[in-house]
Amino acid sequence: MAFTQMIEEEDHQEPSQESRELLSSLPRDKGWRTRHLYLFQGFWCQAKKIHAILSFQQHFQAQANDIIVASIPKSGTTWLKALTFTILNSHLHSIQKQHPLLTCNPHDLVPFLEYNLYADNNIPDLSRRPRLIATHVPFHALPHSIKMETSTSRVVYIARNPFDTLISMWHFMSKLRPDELGPISLEETFDMYCKGKVGYGPYWEHMLRYYKESLENTEKVLFLKYEEMKENITFHLKRLAQFLGCPFSAEEEREGVIQDVAKLCSFDNLKELDVNKNGRCIANFENKHFFRTGKVGDWINYFTPLQVDQFSTLMEHKLEASGLSFKI
Numbered sequence: 161m162a163f164t165q166m167i168e169e170e171d172h173q174e175p176s177q178e179s180r181e182l183l184s185s186l187p188r189d190k191g192w193r194t195r196h197l198y199l200f201q202g203f204w205c206q207a208k209k210i211h212a213i214l215s216f217q218q219h220f221q222a223q224a225n226d227i228i229v230a231s232i233p234k235s236g237t238t239w240l241k242a243l244t245f246t247i248l249n250s251h252l253h254s255i256q257k258q259h260p261l262l263t264c265n266p267h268d269l270v271p272f273l274e275y276n277l278y279a280d281n282n283i284p285d286l287s288r289r290p291r292l293i294a295t296h297v298p299f300h301a302l303p304h305s306i307k308m309e310t311s312t313s314r315v316v317y318i319a320r321n322p323f324d325t326l327i328s329m330w331h332f333m334s335k336l337r338p339d340e341l342g343p344i345s346l347e348e349t350f351d352m353y354c355k356g357k358v359g360y361g362p363y364w365e366h367m368l369r370y371y372k373e374s375l376e377n378t379e380k381v382l383f384l385k386y387e388e389m390k391e392n393i394t395f396h397l398k399r400l401a402q403f404l405g406c407p408f409s410a411e412e413e414r415e416g417v418i419q420d421v422a423k424l425c426s427f428d429n430l431k432e433l434d435v436n437k438n439g440r441c442i443a444n445f446e447n448k449h450f451f452r453t454g455k456v457g458d459w460i461n462y463f464t465p466l467q468v469d470q471f472s473t474l475m476e477h478k479l480e481a482s483g484l485s486f487k488i
Contacts, residue, residue, distance in 0.1 A: 183207055189357050192333040192344060197357060201301050203366070204357055211281070212274040213297060219283055220273065222305035226313035227404060229270055229294040232366045233359055234328040235320035236386040238450045241266035241294060242425040244316060247401045248292055255420045262433060267441040267450070270294050275442045296360045299369040314379070314403065317370040320386035321486045322363060322475055323459035326353050328452065335449050350467055354474055364478040371484050387456050387487060393422045427454035 187199040197204040205213070229244055231237040242261055246253075253259050260269055271277050273295045277284040286293075295302070299315075306313050320328075330349040337344055356362025374383035382403040389396045397418050401407045408418055423429060430436055431451040440446055463471070472488065479485060 179207075179211060182210070190352070192329075192349075192352070192359065193336045193338070193341075195341065197359065203298050203301065204359060204361055206359065208279070209274050209359075212278040213301065215278040215281070215283070216273045216295075216297070217301070217303050219278070220286075220303045220305065222303065222308075222311050222313040223286075223291060224312045225405070226291045226293070226306070228302075228306065228313065228315045229292070230299075230315050230317045230370060231294075231296060231319075232325070232361065232363055233296055234332055235325050236318045236384075236389075237294065237296075238266050238430070239386075239389075239425065239427065239454070240316065240318045240384070241270040242430060243397065243400060243421065244404065245269045245292060246421050246425055247397070247406060248290060248404055250406065250417075250421075255417070255424050259424060261424060261430070263435055265435055265439070265441040265450070266430070267294075272296070272442065298360060298366045299373055311380075315370070315373075315381045316384065316400065316403065317374065317381060318384045318386060318389075319367050319371070319484075321456070321459075321488065323463065323471060323488065324386075324456065325363065326350065326471075327459045327462050329353070329358065331452055332449060336445065346462060350471075354471070368479070368482055368484065371482065375483075385486070390456055394418050397421060427451065 183198060188196040189199075189204075191197045191206065194206050196207070198207060198210060199205075200210050200213075227244065227248060229237070229241055231240065245266065246255070246259070246261065249260075267276075270292050271294065273293055274297060277286070277293065299307070305311060306315070326349065330344070330346055333349075334344060352358060353361075353363070356364070360366055370381060371383050374381040382400065384396060384400070398408060412418070431454075436451055475486075
């Protein structure tokens with residue numbers, strides 16, 4: 161298959177000469193839901209997303225009090241979007257009334273910079289404030305205006321146990337993978353993931369850079385763990401609200417507002433809403449595909465003993481001396 165034809169199939173549009181030249185210069189390997197992933201700016205990415213990311217990097221200018229929800233795919237992004245939107249907009253939308261989450265998917269309320277706002281050659285109008293937006297882009301690839309020391313924009317990052325992230329990603333990509341590419345086995349997925357060849361990965365570098373930034377600049381980056389939030393949602397919602405600049409008042413705590421937020425944004429509640437059973441919010445991604453089980457430890461039903469040993473050793477090596485760890 162000609163290189164230009166491969167690009168057209170992945171982008172679903174006629175590539176420019178500039179796009180063809182850029183992609184032809186990049187290392188590429190087998191993709192998960194597209195034919196190829198490309199090694200771009202030090203991370204693996206699909207062809208179409210590269211164009212959107214370049215536009216995002218070129219045109220986006222951070223404004224005071226921007227909030228960026230960051231993650232690697234399948235690590236709790238949908239949940240964090242719901243929680244962040246609800247807390248940040250509590251003065252506009254009462255949980256007790258017709259809340260936007262009841263009729264809108266979290267990805268519609270907190271759009272991705274690379275999947276929605278800058279996709280398909282769009283230059284979006286981002287004049288609405290406060291600006292709550294999301295990205296899977298690694299920290300080093302964010303526009304300078306977000307990272308610069310004088311910027312007052314803030315980043316909320318969520319990380320998930322790599323074992324569960326791998327399994328969740330395999331299920332998700334299997335549903336989205338075109339029939340002509342054939343199924344992707346768990347063994348293939350495991351091998352690609354271990355080698356770091358996953359969208360926006362390697363996973364380890366992605367996670368560790370945001371973690372490092374959260375330690376060095378606590379007012380700029382908040383690093384959350386999916387499993388810890390599941391264990392103690394009240395504590396971590398208070399952390400999140402404080403970081404966002406809209407802490408819960410003593411009266412709100414007495415009235416159970418934190419519990420109301422947790423219940424509204426819970427996996428079980430969101431999964432049962434009609435809006436999340438139907439429709440699409442991102443390109444060809446059906447809303448229902450963002451809600452599978454949400455469980456901690458589901459990986460144990462899929463990994464072989466050999467894979468457990470191999471992955472544990474890899475994780476120990478990658479996280480060594482970083483101070484970051486996960487309960488397995």
